[in-house]
Amino acid sequence: MTFKVLLIDDEPGALEGMQLWIDWPGIGFEVCGTGSNGVEGLKLIKELQPDLVVTDVNMPLMNGLEMIASWQEEQTRGVRFVILSGYSEFEYAQRALRYGVNHYLLKPIIPEEAEKELAEIHKVLVQEKEEQSLNQIASYEEIVSGIKTMLQGQPSDPAAASLLGRVSEIRERWNFCLVQTEADAFAELRGQAAALLYQEEAMYLIDLDMNRFGIVYGQSGSKDGEQASCRMLWELVRLYAGQRVFIVTGEEAGDLLQIGHSYRTAKAAMIYKFYDTAYDRIFRYEQISKGPLNYHYDQLQLVERITLAVTLLDQEALQEAIHSAARSFREMLIAPEIVKKAVIHIMCRIMEYVEKTSETKPGQLFGKYELPGLSDSVYILSDLMELLLACGTEGIELLAKEQSKQSQGVVQEVNDYIREHFRERLTLKKLGEIFYMHPAYLGQLLLKKNGLSFNELIHDLRIEEAARLLEQSELKNSEIAERVGYSHYGQFFKQFEARMRMSPNEYKKRSTMF
Incomplete structure (x- = not known):
């Protein structure tokens, strides 16, 4: 253990020696x-706060004994003194005993003797430091125990109340900072807070339940006193950067004995932190400007809208549904626990559907998104909605992959069916019903497989059949148009001319020439 020593002597050579x-x-x-x-x-004692001062006695302006007497009158902090004197100044050493100074070194200094004396002083300082630490720990624990008793609403015994009353007097105002973390990060983050607050005056760490701990802190009327406590809290925010942590403060109390009110208002602020837009800042009780939370929300429409988007593999509809839900939650100020229940229910529906209709391993998605612990997790609304979007997006990707596998063989069957029934009123919707596929998805598959759209394929097949009939039969053009599937001759004429670069009559004449 190392202690600071300040050397004072009017002789430069003595100081250097x-x-x-x-x-x-x-x-x-x-x-x-x-x-x-x-x-x-x-001045240096005040600025440098040494543990030991080695001072000459006979100095100009103010001698060593006058300096010691002046310091002890102030009684700002304990400092040990060693005086330097020669044989002719021994009476100074005797006077120093009246100031409690019982260590002195004779001039000229003999290093070996001086080191022996100073080593003894070091032992005494170590012992005092250890005793002081033990006393501080005992006092700290008593204060923390008394605060926890008040937070639990239990009556304090007279001794504890007296102790808290004395502590309360060192600061003009008191408040409660509540910190909530994720379960797996609680021990580490709580340890960081304890290390940060170690030996800080008027700041006490209080262990709570539900992955929470609190910091009871006092503030003085001075700007410096207020800045000190705020600095410590913001340092905590800096330490937790990148973590999902809620840090909130309650309403100030003028007395430490009223800290229970600060605690209750901090818990109220913790709920509203859900609607904040970032983790890395302190949310104050005074920021609650909106009305009471709404605990009633009909989630049926939202559940159906999101699950339908997933089953239809519609990423755009999924995003819109989730963004719309987030706006609704924020505008209606739905209680966080209700929002979390709705999100968990939707994610369960998505996971169950994906596992039922694909080759996804049972429990794969449930394990990845850790649904059992989601209700107690630390999320702001925007991140919770991002989690829901990620789950829905992954569900769509898994379903699309599965459908892609299954569709490879189905596309040929669909093409065969189209070639057999192109003369009928055939639509993608009808094909989707026959082959149990979404029309939009089926249209994409046909485009990818055939290199042209469903409608283009139908027109090609019909015009190809019409050309054959124009060559081989005596049917009227209108009869041919109707036979290949066109209800309006104008449409037939337009499609024929576009593909054959001539009219049906011109094609028929040309066929008879050869």
């Missing part, structure tokens, strides 16, 4: 600064 001749690191000290008189020494 103390720094060079004494093995400060070897006996557990580091020199944090030097001064040349008592006035400068007081």
Whole structure:
């Protein structure tokens, strides 16, 4: 354990000698600064906060004993002093005993003797530090225990109430910061918070349930005091960057004994954090400007709309349905637990349908999206909707892949059917009903397989048949048009001319010439 030492002497050579001749690191000290008189020494003690001050007695402006007396009158923090004196100044050493200074070194300094004396002081400082730490830990635990008792609504015993009353006086205002994390990240994030708050004054970490912990913190009326507590909370936000963590604060209380109110308002703010747009910021109770949460929502239409989009392999419709649902949730301020139940139900429907109609392994999607823990997870609305979109998109991709496999053999059957029935009023919708396929998807398959659209294929087959009949029969053109499937002669004429580059009559005349 290393302690800071401040050296004060008006003789530059003496200062340099103390720094060079004494093995400060070897006996557990580091020199944090030097001064040349008592006035400068007081200023340096305040700025550098040393654990030990080694000072000469006889100095200009203010001697060493006057400096020690002045510091002890202020009583701002405990500092040990060692005085330097020669044999002729021994009476100064005797006077120093009245100030509680019982360590002195004779000039000129003998390094071995000085190091031995300073090593003893180091042992005493270590012992004091350990005792101080134990006392701080005991006091900290008592304060935390008393706060938890109040949060649970239990009456505090007089001793605990008295302790909290004394703690309350060190700050003018108190508040509760509530932190919620994912279950698998709780231990690590809680540890980071504990390390950050270690030995911070007026800040106490409170363990709660449901992957939550709290930070009770005080703020003073000064700007510096307020900035200190805010700085610690924002440092926590910085530490948790990239994690799904909710950090909220309640309404301030003027007394630590009223911290229960801050806790309850922080819990209320935690619910509304669901509708925030980012994780990496602190949500305050004062930001709740909307009305009460709505716990009634008819999810049937939403479920049907999204599952239909998936079954039809319609990615655009899926995105629109989810974006519309998100807007509806936000506008109606639906309670997060209701939204999560709706999302879980929809995802279950998607997964069940995909597993039933494809070769997806049972439980594959359920395991990937961890539905059992979703109700207690830490999600803002936008990310929850993105999770639902990802599930629906993956469902569509798996179904499309499965249909692609199955359709390879079906397309030939469809083409055979079209060639046999092209003379009839044939549509993609009718073909879809016959072969149990969505019309749009079937049209895409036929285009990919044949290199031309369904309608173009029908017209080609009809005109090909019409040309054969014009060559081989005495039927009228209108009769041929009707026989190959056209109800209007004008349509037949248009399609024939487009494909054969001549009219039906011109084609018939040309056929008779050869």
